[in-house]
Amino acid sequence: MAKDMTLLWGSGSPPCWRVQIALEEKNLQGYNQKLLSFEKGEHKSKEVMDMNPRGQLPAFKHKTYVLNESCAACIYLETQFKSQGNQLIPDCPAEQAQMYQRIFESLTLNQKMADVIYYTWKVPEAERHDSAVKRNRETLSAELKLWEGYLQASGSFLAGKNFSLADVTVYPSIAYVFRFGLCEERYPKLAAYYNSLKSRPSIKTTWPRTWLETQGSDMLKDL
């Protein structure tokens, strides 16, 4: 029982979901957790700010060690609980290289996703431009095609023959773009990856509750 861990999280947030998947994969259940609401601004509450001065979720700690950056938390958990649960860093150097490469590339994917999905939330009305929206969408489309190509080459998982930290960190983002209406026919490898991992226990158990209860958006359907 991971009683010495605390996770403050928001439902549907890819960074929060990553940490939840990693914890499941490492058999670290029973941690202290609290579901907070982005809509109510609870990610800016004192409870969060005390752990994460950026006012973002997740806020995560093990003992007194704070790991709010979700990818950092995932790497740390695998390193500290190496022999527990599923091995998430491959032994093979080639696979390891690809895994680290994909983890850091996923931050670029997230940035490009955010530039499209959160545009009206992030950019004040007087600074919005149709040309920027168009460019951001084209940039995201090109980025997703890159990942489509990666899966075309790598097969079922992003780095090597098994599920790894690359999948822990990237899967929530791929699920996110489909939640926002990405067309499965236009991105068949991404869609196959998305659908095949839905039933993996760590992913199924942590599937965002809000996604089960509400409809997604069609914002990316023409991408």
Add this chain to the structure above:
Amino acid sequence: MAKDMTLLWGSGSPPCWRVQIALEEKNLQGYNQKLLSFEKGEHKSKEVMDMNPRGQLPAFKHKTYVLNESCAACIYLETQFKSQGNQLIPDCPAEQAQMYQRIFESLTLNQKMADVIYYTWKVPEAERHDSAVKRNRETLSAELKLWEGYLQASGSFLAGKNFSLADVTVYPSIAYVFRFGLCEERYPKLAAYYNSLKSRPSIKTTWPRTWLETQGSDMLKDL
């Protein structure tokens, strides 16, 4: 001699510099390398695109393993050459947690730096707004104050008692903001960190040549 490694790099680029510092720290000299010019657009050349389809520098590989994401390359190098050169991942779990946390936070720092420094390069003229410039500068200033606080708490290095991968990945960004005129008096901990590590062999040897030859900018002097 690291003859099985290749680095294509641009002078003054923090991501390129990170990989160079890591290679020095691990005693991996003698790698194949090529200095390319951003000004001449050489980062979009076929040679780079073949290794890095994003058309960015660095482009780095070990044997046939491509690691273009600079932080990924640094973690990989430490993992594969653990017993060679300086140890860059601390043994202590608390220090390790802090190190991974800072590595991933540095990507946020870089993003906020880029939003200010590359604004006119990234945003088409018709989409530029004084209000966005002002906000980006305030955001970067708040970010730098966060790092000032981190160094206030941690001392000479960013994670633990020794130089670690957190310093390998963050130092080039701190040097970059001072290159762009950040005021040493207003950010005394950042300035002390910047100045004290200048003479570290891995950093001194790889100091951007263009910085020795040309004047910096004063873009951040009022930040």
